[in-house]
Amino acid sequence: MPDAPDPRLTPARPDLADIRLKGTVVAERYVAGEPARVVVPAAPLRRAPRLEAGLETEAVMGDAVTVFEVRQEFAWVQIARDGYVGYLPEAALGPTDPAPTHRVTSLRTFVYPAADLKRPHVAHLSLGAAFAAEAREGEYWRLAGGGFVFAGHAAPLDEAEADYAATAERLVGTPYLWGGRTSLGLDCSGLVQLCLQMAGRPCPRDADQQERALGGALPPGLDGLRRGDLVFWKGHVGLMLDAERLIHANGHHMAVAVEPLREAVERIAVKSFGAVTSIRRLDPIG
Template sequence: MPDTSDPRLTPARSDLADIRLRGVVAAERYVAGAPARVAVPSAPLRRAPRLEAGLDTEAVMGDAVSVFEIRDGFAWVQIHRDGYVGYLPESALGAVDPEPTHRVAALRTFVYPAPDLKRPHVAHLSLGATFAAQAQEGEYWQLAGGGFVFAGHAVPFGTAEADYAATAERLVGTPYLWGGRTSLGLDCSGLVQLCLEHAGRACPRDADQQERALGDSLPPGLDGLRRGDLVFWKGHVGLMLDAERLIHANGHHMAVAVEPLREAVARIAVKSFGTVTSIRRLDFSA
């Protein structure tokens, strides 16, 4: 049963809703979501079916979605990875099969028309994108959808990088992008989600969702922190690299940046999100 407590995760409008919500929410019509998969390197998920509508998040190649409506070039979907609902370009979608076999582990990798690094690339895939490998030719995977990716930039689907803070460090300097969750542009919660997913852990999309769902709350104060702890403000999140340094995607630097936690806390309290609301510690032993 879909979550109806959060409109970001509820596939329901006044005129149309997920058939699983019949009797739960009121709508003129109910439909079963049709399975599909994102077939382009990345695609913007917007809050309305208009090009000028705000970017809520991004889907990447291999993401499975349920499609409830296609109209005027947009598909109203729910992303399976985190449950987010919104509008993707219809052109971004393809068949649900074959399922992904590999995940991009490099910050980004090029897609070539042939297994030859001297050929002009046709696209690039970001960290976390997934693909179905049809065959291996030399040092390259042939993608089921066409094109070739350097095999050394990918790992088998399901492979996890335990140190999610190390993944964040690799992303230092990535430009800030509201709604971004690729290595070309990230927002604060997109950085956390991408790093945790790379570590094999499911993670909600937005900072408030992450604060409610992830880890255990630590006592108030900035002492005794360790690598991987998540620091939350109302509308912002970062993660600790050690007891003193915070890494976060932020609008002050307009990039993923590392700075002393206490300096960030003082600046943020005055200029943006107010005081720290909680610090949470994740346990990967479960």
């Protein structure tokens, strides 16, 4: 019997489904989704169209989505980046054009109403958020959607950070946030996804998905590890900074923290996720 489709990645409800799933899932009606793009700095994707519903993940400015339904100020969407399905605020969405040209490379940056750092900022953008740069005005990019961003805090979309562990190190101290994937708050898999995204590597959203999809499994044991290896538990993931140190967003520290891997393994085995399930090494790019 084939595995049931993952509801996190399947735009299907009993009353409505993506037309591409017709014949695969049963629904009262099927629709062809409409493309849209996130036009606010960040938007919560929830499991239900209610403000009190749990946070599943976050979309950021520039993210492409497919919209299947809009009702009562919520849009039921699928995020192109990782396929996640859920409900975004309708007000967070706009047209797909113009397409982003640059993304934020600083932990966060401000959007100003003019190319002047003394003007009061109107918004902030987090690491990885993308925007369409219309023109350069001095030290600032003028955004197609309005506002100005300091050019030194952004780079063209095709520029990647080769050392994704270095990106993780920059995020040390970021508060833990279930479902978070911005520099204001991160969960364990959100940290890994954001760092790999900045390195130009596709990455699923959740730890179990990442464990199945990323790299190749290493032999059991904690010896012979190196920078960039991913350590998985059932429901948790961390990233090695070297042979001995782990960086991870976790509820014990309630932050992105660095600690000796063996100490983390001992604590996690007793207090939370149990034993390590696998350690995986990503292939080099190029």
